[in-house]
Amino acid sequence: MIRNQSMTSQMQGKIIDKVQVTPSEVRYHFRNMKKEDIPLVDPMVEYAQITVIPPIELEEENRIKARLREFKERVENGENFATLAVLYSEGPSAVNGGELGFMGRAQLDANYATAAFNLKGDRVSNVVKSEFGYHIIQVVDRRGDQINTRHILLKPKANIEAMEEAKSRLDSLANFIRKEEVTFADAAMRYSFDKNSRNSGGKVINPQTMSTKWRQQELDPDVSKILDGLKVNEISEPFKTIDDKQRTVYKIVKLIDRTEQHRANLQEDYQLLTEIYLQEKQEEAMNQWISEQQAKTYISIDRTYANCNFKFKGWQK
Known part of the structure; x- marks a missing residue:
C-alpha cells in the first residue's frame, strides 16, 4: 500500500513538475477572470525586527549541565528516560516522553x-548544546537515513539584570532610529541576534509563503498584538517574547506596510495569482494524462464498485 502511494506520488510529481507559467500567461489569465472568481486577499502586514538575546551567566549554564548529567546517571542506574523527560524536559516533546519522531x-x-x-x-549521550538549550539524548529507533530520538531539554535562564540590560539596549537603539541617527535596516544588520532576519535589514520572511507578507493568524501572538498598535513606519517599544527557538528574547519591531482585505490584483498579488494559475494548469495536465492512460489501458471494475462516484470519469467502458 505504502509502495503504491509512493509510486503514485512520484508519477504525479513527474507530470506536474513539467508545467510552467509565464508572466504573460498570468496576466492574460487574470484579465479573463470573472470578478466573482478573483480571490479575496486577507489583510496583510510586513514588518522588520531587531532581536536581543539576554546573556546567560556561566554559573547558570554549569547548573543546567550538572542537572542533565544527574539525569543521565539516573537512566544508567535503571530509571526510565521517557518518564524523566515527561517530568523535567522543557521542550514541547516532553508530553511524548521527549520523543521527536523520525528525522x-x-x-x-x-x-x-x-x-x-x-x-x-540505547546509550544516553553526554550533555549536548544546541541552539535550543542543553540536552541529553537517547535513540529510540533508526530507519534508513532517519533516526527517532528522545531527549531531555533544559534551557538556561538569564537573570533579571541581563533581561533589563537587553531591554535598555533596545530602548536606546529605538531612540537612535527615531532620531534618524541610524536606519532600522542598518541597526538590524549590526545589532540583531536573529540571523534569519538580520541580513535582510530586519525584514521577517514568512516561512509558509517565503514572502515578507503575513496574515494575522500566521504571526506570533506577541508580535501581532504589538503591530496592531503601530502605524506604518512606526517603531515599537521593546517587548519580551519567545523566539522560534523557544528562547526568551527582547524585540523592537517596525511596521513596514499594512494592506486591507481586497480583491487580488497584479500589482500587489502577482505571486498569489501565479500560484493559482499554476495549480490550474497542473490539474489540467494531470487530467489530460489520466485521459490518455484510460484510452490505452485495459480496465476492469468489479460490479461492487460500478456505481461509485469516481473523481475521474471514463473508467467504465
Whole structure:
C-alpha cells in the first residue's frame, strides 16, 4: 500500500513538475477572470525586527549541565528516560516522553544530529548544546537515513539584570532610529541576534509563503498584538517574547506596510495569482494524462464498485 502511494506520488510529481507559467500567461489569465472568481486577499502586514538575546551567566549554564548529567546517571542506574523527560524536559516533546519522531540530519540542529547519529544501542549521550538549550539524548529507533530520538531539554535562564540590560539596549537603539541617527535596516544588520532576519535589514520572511507578507493568524501572538498598535513606519517599544527557538528574547519591531482585505490584483498579488494559475494548469495536465492512460489501458471494475462516484470519469467502458 505504502509502495503504491509512493509510486503514485512520484508519477504525479513527474507530470506536474513539467508545467510552467509565464508572466504573460498570468496576466492574460487574470484579465479573463470573472470578478466573482478573483480571490479575496486577507489583510496583510510586513514588518522588520531587531532581536536581543539576554546573556546567560556561566554559573547558570554549569547548573543546567550538572542537572542533565544527574539525569543521565539516573537512566544508567535503571530509571526510565521517557518518564524523566515527561517530568523535567522543557521542550514541547516532553508530553511524548521527549520523543521527536523520525528525522534526517538536516532536520535537526547540527550538534544534536552529530551526537544522536553517533549513539550506539540505547546509550544516553553526554550533555549536548544546541541552539535550543542543553540536552541529553537517547535513540529510540533508526530507519534508513532517519533516526527517532528522545531527549531531555533544559534551557538556561538569564537573570533579571541581563533581561533589563537587553531591554535598555533596545530602548536606546529605538531612540537612535527615531532620531534618524541610524536606519532600522542598518541597526538590524549590526545589532540583531536573529540571523534569519538580520541580513535582510530586519525584514521577517514568512516561512509558509517565503514572502515578507503575513496574515494575522500566521504571526506570533506577541508580535501581532504589538503591530496592531503601530502605524506604518512606526517603531515599537521593546517587548519580551519567545523566539522560534523557544528562547526568551527582547524585540523592537517596525511596521513596514499594512494592506486591507481586497480583491487580488497584479500589482500587489502577482505571486498569489501565479500560484493559482499554476495549480490550474497542473490539474489540467494531470487530467489530460489520466485521459490518455484510460484510452490505452485495459480496465476492469468489479460490479461492487460500478456505481461509485469516481473523481475521474471514463473508467467504465
